[in-house]
């Protein structure tokens with residue numbers, strides 16, 4: 001049975017998987033395999049989250065999120081806080097997917113404790129994932145900030161760039177947040193124009209990834225170079241260049257990210273095309 005979304009307040013001793021989040025860190029229990037605490041309410045783990053709510057059910061087992069205001073002074077036995085990024089490939093995939101949701105929901109839960117319109121404390125709605133203001137009636141929902149990310153190809157080369165936020169030596173594909181009133185397509189063209197000064201075409205949707213750091217949804221695209229010379233803005237992008245699939249390649253983002261999936265897809269495409277060219281020259285494929 002897959003994950004089924006749920007929402008609303010949680011009884012203090014509700015039993016199930018408990019996703020205790022502190023920022024983008026999650027409380028996990030030592031393995032193997034590494035897992036998420038399962039039990040009857042935060043008190044069972046000696047924890048007092050600032051707020052908590054239902055997430056849904058995984059294989060019929062209730063899942064709850066508890067937002068911790070600070071790291072626990074005494075973590076439950078055998079448990080510790082670990083960054084969500086580090087847990088990719090470590091936590092079993094179904095739990096990791098719920099953890100991604102939990103980190104995003106916990107961030108929203110703590111950021112929406114007061115009504116944005118009148119300042120009164122809000123309460124969790126019971127009919128959908130929302131906060132309701134008892135004074136003015138305003139409802140607020142988890143913010144999801146869409147961002148585009150695009151792999152630009154020029155023959156057998158890919159455009160990779162270095163942001164000042166990256167670890168030393170790391171390059172990735174370009175990304176940026178969607179502005180109000182903008183289509184995804186307009187956003188891709190604008191970001192590429194602003195950050196590296198080139199024009200692109202043949203834009204194609206690739207896939208998406210929730211990115212709860214703290215509240216993005218990454219929308220991946222592939223595109224092809226059309227015109228212009230790379231000129232970096234030195235603010236969002238420090239360096240950018242065309243990197244050949246045959247290498248050498250710089251340090252790339254980790255396997256967790258859609259950025260890496262886009263780069264791996266480019267490399268696979270070039271290898272596939274090379275194999276087809278070789279076969280054709282040998283007369284294997286008409």
Ligand SMILES: [Zn+2]
Pocket residue numbers: 115116117118119120133134135136137138
């Ligand atoms: Zn209000």
